[in-house]
Amino acid sequence: MDVILAKHAGYCYGVERALKIAKEAIANCPKPIVTLGPIIHNPQVVNWLEELGIHAVDEISEKQKGTVIIRSHGIDPEIVKKFVSQGLEVIDATCPFVKKAQSRAQQLTKEGYSVVIIGERNHPEVIGILAYAQHKAQVIEKVEDIEKLSEKLTKRLGVVVQTTQSKENLGKIVGELSTKAIELKVFNTICNATQKSQADAKDIARKTDVVLVVGGKNSANTSRLAKICKQINSKTYHIETVKEIKKNMLNGVKRVGITAGASTADWILKDILTYVEDLEI
The missing domain is CATH 3.40.1010.20 (4-hydroxy-3-methylbut-2-enyl diphosphate reductase, catalytic domain)
Structure with a gap:
């Protein structure tokens, strides 16, 4: 056979980078060390990090001490500010490609576009990108979603994409959006x-x-x-x-x-x- x-x-670059940052935190950062949600989406690797002393948690209490590592998928920047204000050491392991998508969403919002994020609405990466668009963006997972959102979309559309989407899905959705918009600005943020x-x-x-x-x-x-x-x-x-x-x-x-x-x-x-x-x- x-x-x-x-x-x-x-492993991609973003994952390797996040795990390198996590391992360095063990040696250099105050304990305990936690990640808000799993640092990457792999249960076996998350379990391995648990054994090393890095624990994935669903929420950070106001009494939390030590270090918080920002997961590779990124989070709302306002949450990061909150962590800093309560005296936590914050280590950012957000994937650089995700940061690019966040930055583009922020840019399009400032430029006055009606922002569309192509991706899975409940995925942590998309939730983080939404925050950079001031929670005003519309999330589209598939072409069929466009009709449901037509009343919320203006004729001036700006598009960013979840980094793990397929080019085919991006192409189909952008093709349909082009029939709705007078102006369409697209950033292909697939890594x-x-x-x-x-x-x-x-x-x-x-x-x-x-x-x-x-x-x-x-x-x-x-x-x-x-x-x-x-x-x-x-x-x-x-x-x-x-x-x-x-x-x-x-x-x-x-x-x-x-x-x-x-x-x-x-x-x-x-x-x-x-x-x-x-x-x-």
């Missing part, structure tokens, strides 16, 4: 790593009998990779660890493709790759 590993699979990993995933899905997409079930970019692969290859499985691989997934298979989301650790990917390569069917 041949195993093909995607060239662009696993480079996302575009490369999605292109690789399509290629692997076409070349193989089965695709294993590795990453957190709560990861937007991994879920999108799985969706992209499944549209091409129906035998696509989204898994987090090697324990989820069942032999019947690979019965009669000659070629297996493996890719992974941007928050998937090298050790998880290596375990799966080794298991599949050693499997006797």
Whole structure:
């Protein structure tokens, strides 16, 4: 059985940077150290950080001491100000590509555009970008959402995109918005790593009998990779660890493709790759 590993699979720059910042905080920052929400969307990596002494929490109380690390997805800047005012050490691990989307949303708002964010409305990255647009932006997940929001959109539209969205979704939505607006300003804030990993995933899905997409079930970019692969290859499985691989997934298979989301650790990917390569069917 041949195993093909995607060239662009696993940690992206933003995730590597966030984890480097977190590990440096252990040595240099006051304890306890917490993140508001998981620093990245991978349960196994978050558990590993817990063992090192960095704890993900759902809220920060007024009595909290020590250090708060801002997750890679970013948060509302007003919340950061609150942390600083209560004497917490604040370490910003926001992905630079997310910061670019935040900055563009802020710019478009200041320029008077009716801002549209293309992305998942309940994703922490999108919630953070909304804050930079003064909570006035409209979130559009798919083309069908545009009609529902037509009364709230002006003829002068500015668009930013969740960094892990697909170019196809961006293209469809912008195409439809262009029929509604007199002026349309679009910033493509999809990150480079996302575009490369999605292109690789399509290629692997076409070349193989089965695709294993590795990453957190709560990861937007991994879920999108799985969706992209499944549209091409129906035998696509989204898994987090090697324990989820069942032999019947690979019965009669000659070629297996493996890719992974941007928050998937090298050790998880290596375990799966080794298991599949050693499997006797």
